[in-house]
Amino acid sequence: MQDASSTDRAMTESDLIRRACDGDGSAIRELYERYAPRVFAVVRRIAADDDTAQDYAQEAWIRAFRALPTFRGDARFSTWLHRIAVNSALQGVRKACTREKRRVPMPESVPVDPRLGDPLLQDRLEEALDRLPDGMREVLILHDVEGYTHEEIGEMLGVATGTSKSQLFKARAKMRDMLRTDDPSAQAGGMEACAT
Amino acid sequence: MRHLTAEALARLVDGTPGPEEREHLRSCTGCAAELEALREQTEALASLPEIRPPAGDWSELESRLRSEGLIRDGHPRRIRPGSRFASRRWLQAAAAVILFFGGTGLGAMAAPHLGVPASTDAGAVGSNAAGSGSPTTVEASLDGVRTPEEAADLVRSLEQRYVDALVRYRQLQSGSDGHAGGSGDPASRYAALETLVAASQAAIREAPADPFLNGVLASTMAERQATLTRISETGGNDWY
Numbered sequence: 076m077q078d079a080s081s082t083d084r085a086m087t088e089s090d091l092i093r094r095a096c097d098g099d100g101s102a103i104r105e106l107y108e109r110y111a112p113r114v115f116a117v118v119r120r121i122a123a124d125d126d127t128a129q130d131y132a133q134e135a136w137i138r139a140f141r142a143l144p145t146f147r148g149d150a151r152f153s154t155w156l157h158r159i160a161v162n163s164a165l166q167g168v169r170k171a172c173t174r175e176k177r178r179v180p181m182p183e184s185v186p187v188d189p190r191l192g193d194p195l196l197q198d199r200l201e202e203a204l205d206r207l208p209d210g211m212r213e214v215l216i217l218h219d220v221e222g223y224t225h226e227e228i229g230e231m232l233g234v235a236t237g238t239s240k241s242q243l244f245k246a247r248a249k250m251r252d253m254l255r256t257d258d259p260s261a262q263a264g265g266m267e268a269c270a271t
Numbered sequence: 272m273r274h275l276t277a278e279a280l281a282r283l284v285d286g287t288p289g290p291e292e293r294e295h296l297r298s299c300t301g302c303a304a305e306l307e308a309l310r311e312q313t314e315a316l317a318s319l320p321e322i323r324p325p326a327g328d329w330s331e332l333e334s335r336l337r338s339e340g341l342i343r344d345g346h347p348r349r350i351r352p353g354s355r356f357a358s359r360r361w362l363q364a365a366a367a368v369i370l371f372f373g374g375t376g377l378g379a380m381a382a383p384h385l386g387v388p389a390s391t392d393a394g395a396v397g398s399n400a401a402g403s404g405s406p407t408t409v410e411a412s413l414d415g416v417r418t419p420e421e422a423a424d425l426v427r428s429l430e431q432r433y434v435d436a437l438v439r440y441r442q443l444q445s446g447s448d449g450h451a452g453g454s455g456d457p458a459s460r461y462a463a464l465e466t467l468v469a470a471s472q473a474a475i476r477e478a479p480a481d482p483f484l485n486g487v488l489a490s491t492m493a494e495r496q497a498t499l500t501r502i503s504e505t506g507g508n509d510w511y
Binding site for chain 2: 098099112120129133220241247251252254
């Protein structure tokens with residue numbers, strides 16, 4: 076016999092969205108369960124800490140459910156939601172004016188299905204990301220982590236495409252520098268090996 | 272040729288090198304290794320995992336969604352700021368109805384009519400639904416309303432309290448909260464509903480066309496009728 080939760084899982088996304096538009100709590104919960112880790116991941120990397128990230132993520136969810144009746148399905152729901160999450164986090168950071176730089180280890184939140192084989196490498200990446208200046212970090216997250224194009228990033232951040240590109244290249248180089256500095260084994264060799 | 276700059280190498284992670292850059296990368300193992308390291312870094316960034324939100328995130332979000340009227344289980348209507356529902360008259364009428372649910376509790380409403388003390392279940396209705404829902408508090412809230420946005424917020428708050436109270440009422444009615452007796456008594460329930468119908472009718476006289484109030488009245492009358500039917504089916508054995 077099929078229980079209620081398996082019925083919900085089998086339900087198509089468009090059904091869930093339609094029910095969520097009608098204020099159906101179980102449909103809203105199901106959409107949350109499906110996408111909360113992805114939403115939280117992007118806002119957590121943009122925000123300074125778990126608490127701030129949770130505020131941004133909740134704001135994103137509320138905005139999304141408010142706007143859900145306007146979702147026409149031109150894009151995938153996950154793409155639409157992700158964009159709202161990014162915008163909420165970016166607006167939150169702008170509102171806070173300056174992001175308090177803290178060396179909070181990533182994160183109290185638990186990673187879901189780690190794709191990187193080396194958890195230490197993941198920690199080092201997250202820490203290096205957190206140490207980047209705001210502009211560089213945002214562009215690097217949006218481009219290299221989240222896969223947005225420079226045109227999309229320019230639109231989201233209100234900067235020219237060229238600015239997005241130059242920030243990305245600086246951010247990659249700075250990341251590389253930080254990771255090399257943090258990893259003594261990576262310092263051996265490298266540019267010193269060049270004969271020219 | 273000099274070494275490629277760090278930013279040039281970063282560009283070449285997913286960009287096409289010019290002829291000179293290509294030539295340099297062919298002959299300079301250091302720059303080629305550095306470019307490879309940058310590519311690995313970029314791949315690693317793309318593979319960073321999703322992150323599960325902190326425990327309790329859904330509960331917090333759910334209560335916010337409910338207070339915003341975005342979760343409306345059993346109550347499919349949304350009030351928008353600036354709508355006609357945000358009028359002071361509507362607020363007063365809605366508050367009058369809600370106070371009967373939340374301010375004193377169903378048992379307390381029934382008590383004067385039936386000469387019985389308010390049950391603990393009824394107290395739970397009051398505490399769950401109303402919070403600070405005394406008449407004085409609601410009046411003070413109404414007096415504090417200065418803008419349409421504040422009015423809309425108050426409407427949403429009152430509406431949510433009504434929904435919470437109704438959910439609680441249904442829990443008590445079905446006995447799903449594990450409590451026995453109290454407002455499970457059909458006679459007390461009928462008396463409470465009778466009072467509520469009267470309150471709803473009074474509120475509707477203030478705002479005759481209001482769909483929310485009409486909905487409250489209709490559902491309350493239906494509940495009253497169902498309770499009356501149950502009483503008659505049991506042959507009045509549940510009367511005192």
